[in-house]
Each structure stands twice: as structure tokens, then as C-alpha cells.
Amino acid sequence: MSETYHIPAMLHETIEGLRVRPDGTYVDVTFGGGGHSAAILDDLGSNGRLYSFDRDIEAYENAGSIRDDERFTFVHSDFRYLGQWMDYYGVTELDGVLADLGVSFHHFDTAERGFSFRFDGPLDMRMNRQGGRTAADVVNGYNEDDLARVLYLYGELKQSRQLAKRIVKCREQSPVMTTNDLVRAVAGKAVTAGQLTPLQKKEMTLVFQALRMEVNDELGALRDMLQAASELLAPGGMLAVLTYHSLEDRLVKNFMRSGRLDGEIEKDFYGNIHTPFRLIEKGLTASEEEVERNPRARSAKLRVAEKI
Ligand SMILES: C[S@@+](CC[C@H](N)C(=O)[O-])C[C@H]1O[C@@H](n2cnc3c(N)ncnc32)[C@H](O)[C@@H]1O
Incomplete structure (x- = not known):
């Protein structure tokens, strides 16, 4: 696995937030350079399973030896189809879902992908x-x-x-x-x-x-994925999301607080709040030391919620 494909942000904090159970079933919906996926596999036992999504086939081509791990399945798809793919694989419950949103260093640093104005390249910007x-x-x-x-x-x-x-x-x-x-x-x-x-x-x-x-219809895909993740997570299952700008962060924050895409908090007759999640991390940012090592982690914000 080449390190320059991507350097995972807040790796330790994210994996800690997922509370990986050795025999659990996990989904990393944004495989990228595979840093977070590799760390999940490190914590999984022989009966654990990891499904990793990426809509960019170059992520899989770069994945190296992880591809031979029998506990690992790569899904070349937009993560908005999380529900359909789990159905296809016969998975009815998940112990954790991780999303590290946006693009990888590989996208930003490859002129021909057209994501960055630092280089001249075709105006493409498609992840797939x-x-x-x-x-x-x-x-x-x-x-x-x-x-x-x-x-x-x-x-x-x-x-x-x-x-x-x-x-x-x-x-x-x-x-x-x-x-x-x-x-x-x-x-x-x-x-x-x-x-x-x-x-x-x-x-x-x-x-x-x-x-x-x-x-890439990024917010549309995020909405569909959050809804599917919420339906698939077992009680005690963890949802960990790394966001990089306020638009996606607001959506994730409201969803974790209310369990609804419109952010409306449901209350019963007595005013008790009904939400499918318990908030664990409410917007943790990278340490100064990490930002010094990896300046692109500067804008990362980690939110973690536990399915009740
Ligand atoms: C920030 S990188 C993930 C890095 C990864 N956590 C790591 O450790 O290397 C985001 C990745 O998610 C992929 N991605 C973004 N939106 C997606 C979507 N809707 N469906 C599937 N993959 C997506 C991108 O192609 C990119 O490779």
C-alpha cells in the first residue's frame, strides 16, 4: 500500500471510537488508501468481517495485500447503496460504520483528476x-x-x-x-x-x-448512506464520521442528534427526546502534533454516535 495515496486523519481516535469487537461486522464506506480499513482489520479476530466501499477503482488497485485478507470484501460502489449491498451479501446487522468523507490525497495530487487548481489538468473531478x-x-x-x-x-x-x-x-x-x-x-x-x-x-x-x-452529489450520497447505516446498525453499534467542511458536518451533526435527515428532534407527550443515537464524540479535531505531521488533517472533525 503506497503511503502517498492517502494519510488517514485521526486514525487512533477514529478506531477507538468504533470500539471494534473482534467478531464484529464493520463497514468502511470510504476505503481510499485503506489506512482506516487496515486498522480495523488489525483489531478484528478471525471471525470478524470488514466490507470497504470506494467509488474509485484506483483505491482498490492500490490496496495491496489487504485484498488477500479473507475477512475483507471490497465493494466498488457509491456508498449511497450501502443498504442494497449489505442485502446482497446477506448482512442484516452491523457493529460499526466508518465514513471518512471527501477525496483522498491521491485525488488532490493527481493533475489529470482535475480536483486541484494547483496543477493544470482536465476539468474532471469525478471520483468514479x-x-x-x-x-x-x-x-x-x-x-x-x-x-x-x-x-x-x-x-x-x-x-x-x-x-x-x-x-x-x-x-x-x-x-x-x-x-x-x-x-x-x-x-x-x-x-x-x-x-x-x-x-x-x-x-x-x-x-x-x-x-x-x-x-459527485456528495451530500445526496451522504444522506442516503446515513439513513442506511442507521437502519443497519445493531444496538451498541457505532457510527463514526470524519467530515472536512461545515456543510457535511452540519448534516452529520443533525442526523446523529435526531436520527433524522431534516434534523427535527422528536419528542413524546412528556417532552422526552426520542433519538436512535447516543452521542459519544461531538466534533473532535486533530491534535496539534498530528496537524504538524499531516497539515491536511487540520479541517478533520470526528463525530461518533452509538446506536441505542
Ligand atoms: C478521505 S478518503 C478516505 C481515506 C481513508 N480513510 C484512508 O484511511 O485512506 C475518501 C475516499 O472515499 C471515497 N468516496 C467519497 N465519496 C464516496 C461515495 N459516495 N461512495 C464511495 N466512495 C466514496 C473517495 O473516492 C476517497 O477514496
Whole structure:
């Protein structure tokens, strides 16, 4: 397993939160570089089982010797289909579900995947390159209002309308096909990523985040997965989620608090709160020492809940 594919964030804290039972059945819905999956397997006995999902086949191709572990099954799928896949494998109850959301270092650091404006590359951003629309399809195909909506909802950019207008103006001259094209379109002039001011870099990061979330329907997949995980977890089973930005974190926080995707807390006649979870970790962040070693762990937030 190559270390540069990904460095797992908050590995110790996450595995501790999962309270791995040696004979339990676990799902890691975001295999990535396999760091968290390997640690779960280390804690599992010979009767334990681990199912790991990733919608990117390159994660599996990089997985190395873990693939030969008889307790391990790789599922090449969007984790939104967690329920259907467990049904397929005849698994009716889970002891733990782990989600480490977003993209891997491999995605960010490979120019041809188009996730980062640090390199020039095709404007792709699909986690699963075997199908679906690319970021270039979104940027060149959406009308101005829809582009503004994506930038506003997923990038929380107040200037979304102005940015969408700039992108549309630019694509009228020629299609926006590369990450450099998008940098120029958003900046409104011919600049390279290296010439951006810190403020422009922040804006660009949010534009790229918004497009990535739209291309991969990240919040939609997260909603479906949380619902399925909640239904599959046995009493005492653990749900551990690492989030990297406020949109996904808010969704996970509300879901763990209420057991509902709309975040509405159900109360009975006497005002007692009914929720399927007991909150264990409410937004733990990486230690200073970890952030120094792995600066990308800076934005990680760990939430853990136990199924009641
Ligand atoms: C942050 S990385 C996970 C890193 C992993 N925990 C490790 O230790 O290396 C996120 C991974 O989840 C995958 N992923 C993100 N959303 C997904 C989804 N909806 N379905 C399946 N895989 C997804 C990405 O392709 C990526 O490989």
C-alpha cells in the first residue's frame, strides 16, 4: 500500500471510537488508501468481517495485500447503496460504520483528476471515472442560474451570481475545459494559480469544492448512506464520521442528534427526546502534533454516535 495515496486523519481516535469487537461486522464506506480499513482489520479476530466501499477503482488497485485478507470484501460502489449491498451479501446487522468523507490525497495530487487548481489538468473531478458528468460538463452545460446555485449552496459563496456571470462570459469565448481555464474564468483575467492572492485562493478553493460536490452529489450520497447505516446498525453499534467542511458536518451533526435527515428532534407527550443515537464524540479535531505531521488533517472533525 503506497503511503502517498492517502494519510488517514485521526486514525487512533477514529478506531477507538468504533470500539471494534473482534467478531464484529464493520463497514468502511470510504476505503481510499485503506489506512482506516487496515486498522480495523488489525483489531478484528478471525471471525470478524470488514466490507470497504470506494467509488474509485484506483483505491482498490492500490490496496495491496489487504485484498488477500479473507475477512475483507471490497465493494466498488457509491456508498449511497450501502443498504442494497449489505442485502446482497446477506448482512442484516452491523457493529460499526466508518465514513471518512471527501477525496483522498491521491485525488488532490493527481493533475489529470482535475480536483486541484494547483496543477493544470482536465476539468474532471469525478471520483468514479467510469461514468457520469464531469466538472467541465457542469461548467459549460449549466445555465447561469444553476451555476450560481451550485456555487452558493456548495461553496457558500456570497458572490455566486457574479462568479457564475464571469464563467458564462468566459465560456462564450471558448469552452472551459481545464483547471487553468477555470482559474482564469473565475479570476476574470489571465492569471495562473501561482499568481492568485490569498483571498482569491480561498475563493478558488470554494469554487472547486462546490463543483466537486455537485459532480459527485456528495451530500445526496451522504444522506442516503446515513439513513442506511442507521437502519443497519445493531444496538451498541457505532457510527463514526470524519467530515472536512461545515456543510457535511452540519448534516452529520443533525442526523446523529435526531436520527433524522431534516434534523427535527422528536419528542413524546412528556417532552422526552426520542433519538436512535447516543452521542459519544461531538466534533473532535486533530491534535496539534498530528496537524504538524499531516497539515491536511487540520479541517478533520470526528463525530461518533452509538446506536441505542
Ligand atoms: C478521505 S478518503 C478516505 C481515506 C481513508 N480513510 C484512508 O484511511 O485512506 C475518501 C475516499 O472515499 C471515497 N468516496 C467519497 N465519496 C464516496 C461515495 N459516495 N461512495 C464511495 N466512495 C466514496 C473517495 O473516492 C476517497 O477514496
